[in-house]
Structure formats: C-alpha cells, structure tokens
Amino acid sequence: MPLASLTLRFIDRELRNRFAGSFTGGLWALIAPLIQLAVYSFVFVHILPARIPGADAPGYVPFLFAALWPWNALAESLVRSTTVIQENASLIGKIALPREVLVLASASASFIINFAGFVAIVLVLAFAGNDVHLAGLAPAVALYVLLFAFSLGLALAFAAIQVFVRDLAQALAQILMILMFCAPIFYDRLLVSERFRGWLDLNPFTFYADAFRAALLHHGDVDATRIAIAALAAVAALAIGHRIFRRLDPHFEDFL
Amino acid sequence: MNAPLVQARGLGKAYPKVHRNADRLRALARLLFGAATGERHDVLSGVNLDVVRGESLGLIGENGAGKSTLLKLITGVLTPSCGSVRVNGTIGALLELGAGFHPEYSGRDNIAMAGALYGLEGADLRARIPDIIAFADIGDYIDEPVKHYSSGMVVRLGFAVIASLKPDLLVTDEVLAVGDESFQKKCVRWIDQYLAGGGTLILVSHSMYYVQKLCRHACWLRDGKVERYGDVFDVTQAYLAYHERKAAPVPARAEVARAGYEFSVLGVALNGVDTETPLPLEFGATLRVGIRIRSRDGRVPSVALGIVRADGTPVYGVGSEMDGATLEPGADGDYVGEVEFADLPLLPGSYTVRVHPLDPEGVRLFDTVERGIIVRGASREFGLVRLAHRWLPGAAARER
Numbered sequence: 071m072p073l074a075s076l077t078l079r080f081i082d083r084e085l086r087n088r089f090a091g092s093f094t095g096g097l098w099a100l101i102a103p104l105i106q107l108a109v110y111s112f113v114f115v116h117i118l119p120a121r122i123p124g125a126d127a128p129g130y131v132p133f134l135f136a137a138l139w140p141w142n143a144l145a146e147s148l149v150r151s152t153t154v155i156q157e158n159a160s161l162i163g164k165i166a167l168p169r170e171v172l173v174l175a176s177a178s179a180s181f182i183i184n185f186a187g188f189v190a191i192v193l194v195l196a197f198a199g200n201d202v203h204l205a206g207l208a209p210a211v212a213l214y215v216l217l218f219a220f221s222l223g224l225a226l227a228f229a230a231i232q233v234f235v236r237d238l239a240q241a242l243a244q245i246l247m248i249l250m251f252c253a254p255i256f257y258d259r260l261l262v263s264e265r266f267r268g269w270l271d272l273n274p275f276t277f278y279a280d281a282f283r284a285a286l287l288h289h290g291d292v293d294a295t296r297i298a299i300a301a302l303a304a305v306a307a308l309a310i311g312h313r314i315f316r317r318l319d320p321h322f323e324d325f326l
Numbered sequence: 327m328n329a330p331l332v333q334a335r336g337l338g339k340a341y342p343k344v345h346r347n348a349d350r351l352r353a354l355a356r357l358l359f360g361a362a363t364g365e366r367h368d369v370l371s372g373v374n375l376d377v378v379r380g381e382s383l384g385l386i387g388e389n390g391a392g393k394s395t396l397l398k399l400i401t402g403v404l405t406p407s408c409g410s411v412r413v414n415g416t417i418g419a420l421l422e423l424g425a426g427f428h429p430e431y432s433g434r435d436n437i438a439m440a441g442a443l444y445g446l447e448g449a450d451l452r453a454r455i456p457d458i459i460a461f462a463d464i465g466d467y468i469d470e471p472v473k474h475y476s477s478g479m480v481v482r483l484g485f486a487v488i489a490s491l492k493p494d495l496l497v498t499d500e501v502l503a504v505g506d507e508s509f510q511k512k513c514v515r516w517i518d519q520y521l522a523g524g525g526t527l528i529l530v531s532h533s534m535y536y537v538q539k540l541c542r543h544a545c546w547l548r549d550g551k552v553e554r555y556g557d558v559f560d561v562t563q564a565y566l567a568y569h570e571r572k573a574a575p576v577p578a579r580a581e582v583a584r585a586g587y588e589f590s591v592l593g594v595a596l597n598g599v600d601t602e603t604p605l606p607l608e609f610g611a612t613l614r615v616g617i618r619i620r621s622r623d624g625r626v627p628s629v630a631l632g633i634v635r636a637d638g639t640p641v642y643g644v645g646s647e648m649d650g651a652t653l654e655p656g657a658d659g660d661y662v663g664e665v666e667f668a669d670l671p672l673l674p675g676s677y678t679v680r681v682h683p684l685d686p687e688g689v690r691l692f693d694t695v696e697r698g699i700i701v702r703g704a705s706r707e708f709g710l711v712r713l714a715h716r717w718l719p720g721a722a723a724r725e726r
Contacts, residue, residue, distance in 0.1 A: 075442060075447055076442050076443065079438075079439060079442040083428070083431075083439065087430075090430060160426075161426050161428075162403070163398075163403060163421075164403060164419075164421050164426045165401075165403065165419070165426040165443055166401050166402035166403050166417075166419075167443055231354065234350045234351070234353060234354035234357075235350060235351055235354060236350075314358065317357060317358060318354075318357055318358070320405035321353075321357055321405070323398075323403065323404050323405070324341050324342055325342075325344065325350060325353065
C-alpha cells in the first residue's frame with residue numbers, strides 16, 4: 071500500500087473532519103488564534119497589565135504567544151491522537167491498514183492547523199508594531215518539526231496504551247495542565263526564584279518556550295547543548311513510541 | 327503461480343479473557359515486558375488451509391464456529407495467536423456491513439477513501455468512480471452521507487468498490503443476503519464472471535444455495551476447527567445432515583432388554599459391509615441390504631425395512647410380508663434375507679436404513695437396528711428422491 075498517499079488521504083479526512091459542517095471551514099484555523107490573541111491582549115494590557123523584567127524585554131503578548139501557541143500544538147496533538155485508535159475501532163476491525171497512519175494523520179492535522187494559526191499570529195503581531203523578527207520564522211519552522219517529532223513519538227505510545235488502559239486520556243488532560251504551568255509559558259524564567267529555576271529544565275517544553283522566544287523575539291538564547299538534547303529527546307521519543315506501538319499493535323483488536 | 331494464493335498452517339486465534347479492568351492493565355504489562363500469556367479463550371485452532379488461484383471456497387459452520395475470525399485472519403485485520411497465514415496477492419474484503427465507510431461522508435468521498443485503502447491513486451481512481459457509481463446504482467444517494475443509507479445501499483456501495491478493484495482474492499462475509507433480489511443477482515453474475523476470469527473467492531454464508539452455486543469446495547468449521555473440507559456438495563450435505571440430526575429427537579432404543587426379544591437383529595450389512603460407520607454411496611448406485619435375524623423359538627420372522635433422512639423424515643418403508651417374500655433359514659438357526667434397491671433414487675445427503683424384525687404375521691414389531699448411508703453427488707435438486715421425469719420437446723408446437 072502506498073503509505074504516503076494513504077497518510078495524505080487520512081490527513082485530508084482529519085482536516086475536513088475538524089471543520090466539517092461549518093460555513094467558514096478551514097478559516098477557523100485563522101479566526102480562532104486571532105480571537106484568542108485579541109482577548110489576551112485586552113486582559114494582559116488593560117485589565118491585568120503584565121510586564122516582563124528587563125530593559126529590552128518584549129511586550130507581554132508577543133512573549134506569551136511565542137510559547138503558548140507551540141504549546142497548544144503539543145497539547146492538542148497529544149489529546150487528539152491518544153484516542154485515535156480507540157475511535158477508529160470500526161475501521162480497524164474491518165480493513166487491514168498500517169495503524170500508525172491514523173496517529174500520524176491525527177498529529178499532523180493538529181500541527182498543520184496550529185502552524186497556520188502561528189504564522190497568522192506572528193504576522194499580526196509584527197503588523198501591530200511589536201518587535202517581532204520575521205526572519206525568525208525559519209528557525210521556528212525547524213523548531214516546529216522537532217516538536218512534531220517529539221509529540222508524534224509520545225502520541226504513538228499513548229494511542230497504543232489507551233487501547234488497554236482507558237484512564238490515560240483522562241489523566242493526560244490533567245498532566246498537560248500541570249506541565250503547562252511548570253514551563254515558562256506564562257512567565258519568564260527570571261521570575262522564578264533561584265531555588266526552583268533549575269527544575270524548569272526538566273520540563274521538555276521549557277526548551278521550546280525559550281527557543282521560540284529566542285528566534286522570534288531575540289529574548290534570551292539557547293545554546294547548542296540544549297538544542298542537541300532536545301533533538302535527542304525527540305528522536306528517542308519517536309523511537310520508543312514507535313516501538314511500543316509496534317509491540318501492542320497486533321493485540322489492539324483483542325481489547326478494542 | 328504454483329504457490330497457493332492463501333496458505334494457512336496451524337492457524338489459531340485466542341482472545342484474552344478480560345473480566346475486570348485490572349486484567350487490561352495486566353495484559354498491557356505482559357505485552358510490553360513479554361511475560362507468560364494469561365487466560366485465553368480459543369476461537370480458532372489448528373486450521374490448515376490452502377486456497378489456490380481460481381479456487382472458490384465456501385466457509386460454513388454454526389454461529390460462533392470461527393468463520394469470521396478466519397476471514398479476518400486471512401485479510402490481516404487480526405493477528406494470529408499461533409501458526410501463520412500467507413496471502414500472495416491482493417485482497418478485496420467485504421467483512422460485515424459498510425466495511426470501513428465513514429458515516430459522516432458522502433458515498434463519493436467514501437469511494438475515494440476506500441480506493442486509497444486499497445492502493446488506488448489519483449487518475450486511476452477518478453477513472454473508475456463512474457463505473458463504481460453505476461454498479462452501486464443508488465441514484466442521488468451517492469452524494470448523501472453514508473449514515474443516511476439503508477443497509478442494502480451500504481452493501482451495494484461496498485460491493486461496487488470491490489467489483490471495480492478486481493482483487494486476486496475476494497473475501498465476503500454473508501453480505502449477499504442484505505441486498506435486494508436484483509442486486510443479489512447482479513452480484514452473483516459478477517462473481518461468476520470473476521471466477522471465470524481466474525478470480526479466487528472465499529465466501530462465508532449460511533445459505534447453502536449460494537455456497538453450492540458459487541463454490542467448488544467447502545470447509546466446515548465447528549468449534550474453531552476444520553470439521554470437514556472437500557467437494558462443496560459432500561461438505562454441505564454433511565453439514566445439513568448434522569443439523570438434521572441435531573433437530574431430530576434422540577432415538578429411544580432399548581426400551582425392553584434385547585435378550586428378551588422373540589426376534590432380534592443379528593446383523594445388517596449394506597452392500598456386504600456391516601459396520602456402524604455410514605456407507606458412502608454414489609447417487610444412483612445400487613444398495614443391497616442384507617439382514618440376519620435370530621428367532622428365539624424357531625418361528626420364521628418377517629422383517630420391515632425403512633429409509634429415513636437424518637432428521638427422521640420417513641422416505642420409504644416396506645415389509646417382507648407386503649412383498650410376499652420370506653426369510654430363508656441360514657446357519658445356526660438364524661434367518662437371512664437380502665433386499666436390493668437398484669438405481670437408488672435418493673438425492674445426495676445422509677440417510678438412515680432401519681431394520682425391524684416382526685412376528686410371522688407382520689403385526690408385532692421387535693428390535694430396531696440402524697445403519698447410515700451417505701449419498702454423494704453433485705445435484706442441486708430439492709427434496710428427498712429424484713422423481714423420474716423428462717422435458718418434452720416441441721411444447722411450443724403443441725400449444726398452437
């Protein structure tokens with residue numbers, strides 16, 4: 071079976087699924103982030119003014135969105151992919167197909183939609199006069215690829231385990247919420263007291279939050295070691311996730 | 327070309343017993359860390375099967391015998407627990423209704439999706455879509471979501487996709503029964519052509535009519551094992567006879583101790599063979615029933631003889647006294663007789679020959695001894711016996 075075309079077909083289905091029955095269809099991928107951007111801007115500029123310490127620090131809204139939006143890609147792709155095998159039980163029971171494709175398509179669709187929103191946000195922020203470096207979009211794409219590999223690895227493992235232990239999807243939502251606040255997304259790492267600052271680096275997303283800000287806002291920087299560790303983590307997640315998936319795959323039908 | 331299209335060796339499938347949720351967690355741990363397997367429940371075991379190209383095989387058996395499981399193993403939807411199955415070609419499978427259709431999408435979208443699942447691409451797929459839609463013949467519904475379809479329409483669409491793919495192996499699981507009369511005919515016609523063109527078919531059906539019509543061989547699965555495999559007529563007849571026996575009441579024998587009988591049957595030989603195993607017989611062959619009866623007080627017994635179908639339906643019965651025949655004295659003071667049925671007109675199937683000794687007046691019936699016969703042959707006639715008949719030529723001329 072031509073795997074690539076099958077994957078594309080499933081991604082296409084997945085994308086159409088998410089906007090099925092809506093008038094504006096794919097436009098929601100752009101409308102949703104812009105509305106969110108407007109709401110956050112209003113709240114954090116006018117109601118609850120937030121500032122990032124430092125003389126040449128960026129505004130809070132670009133600072134927040136540079137990390138929050140990639141985080142949404144990770145969180146959403148994990149939440150959606152974890153149940154994808156379970157949801158496609160009827161298809162799996164009737165047609166022989168490489169089941170990884172289902173996870174791959176689901177994660178890809180989440181990232182595609184998210185990335186479209188990300189570009190829209192960056193352009194709008196730049197247009198509104200924020201100090202956003204559009205040249206940073208190139209490294210941002212590379213970061214997205216790395217983040218995608220990392221989340222696909224986790225998604226493969228989670229989707230396979232979810233078939234056996236249905237608690238995973240429930241637990242995942244809570245774990246993601248905790249991880250979100252344990253990464254420097256809403257705050258700068260400088261605001262964290264010296265004592266806890268080191269712990270932040272245990273969160274895999276901390277690197278991405280820092281790296282996206284470094285690329286687009288020139289705020290802080292990440293050294294080569296951290297990039298290498300993140301790349302290694304992504305490859306390891308992919309390898310282990312795929313292995314777990316392969317191992318459990320022949321038994322899905324028994325437990326679905 | 328010489329390798330069989332489908333080759334199963336020692337094929338088995340067992341499902342884990344999952345009673346409590348903790349079992350799921352334990353199963354996961356076992357699978358991930360590779361410890362011993364837990365409690366399992368066999369649905370199929372030790373199946374050896376070869377299906378060569380151009381073959382047509384019917385899978386029959388009771389509900390829960392493992393037919394669908396076997397199909398799923400062949401199509402690769404299930405992974406075998408033991409043994410192996412290899413398919414050297416493309417498979418088109420219609421397992422259950424609406425195989426893999428997404429209810430929210432239109433028929434057209436689902437055709438494209440199904441095409442992709444079977445490896446059809448862009449231009450090739452687009453070229454086939456009109457044919458598929460024409461074969462399905464469901465009118466404007468093709469652009470409606472599949473969830474609005476009737477079950478018959480879903481099957482039409484599914485069959486149309488498969489028909490267009492012309493796979494090396496066609497696997498269908500009791501789907502013909504859902505379509506209406508004209509669609510069933512269309513499918514049967516298509517399958518006939520497909521088989522004539524060298525296609526290979528594995529068909530699961532409870533309709534022996536379809537199995538006999540479409541398949542050359544049949545495989546009877548019983549409790550997850552192959553009970554019988556061979557010529558379609560032999561296997562389906564054995565299977566039907568099994569059902570007839572199941573439906574028949576248990577014969578009440580030995581109400582009185584046999585030793586006390588005035589007359590008892592010592593032996594019944596069919597074509598010279600006296601065994602409990604059923605005698606195989608070709609359709610239209612000659613059947614000889616040899617009877618040996620002991621008479622306690624030396625009087626000459628008469629004998630009644632009957633043939634019943636396996637479910638107990640009487641076919642024919644006759645007594646020596648009706649025919650004016652008498653048993654002859656044999657060795658040891660027994661009485662013997664032999665009846666010949668030349669060109670036995672019983673239709674293929676399983677039958678029982680019953681022999682009862684009677685008193686000389688032919689009034690009181692004593693013992694009962696049964697022997698089985700299996701009439702073999704390829705016939706699609708209905709009923710129990712072939713009635714002599716012929717088709718007259720020139721009917722049109724006489725009508726005028």
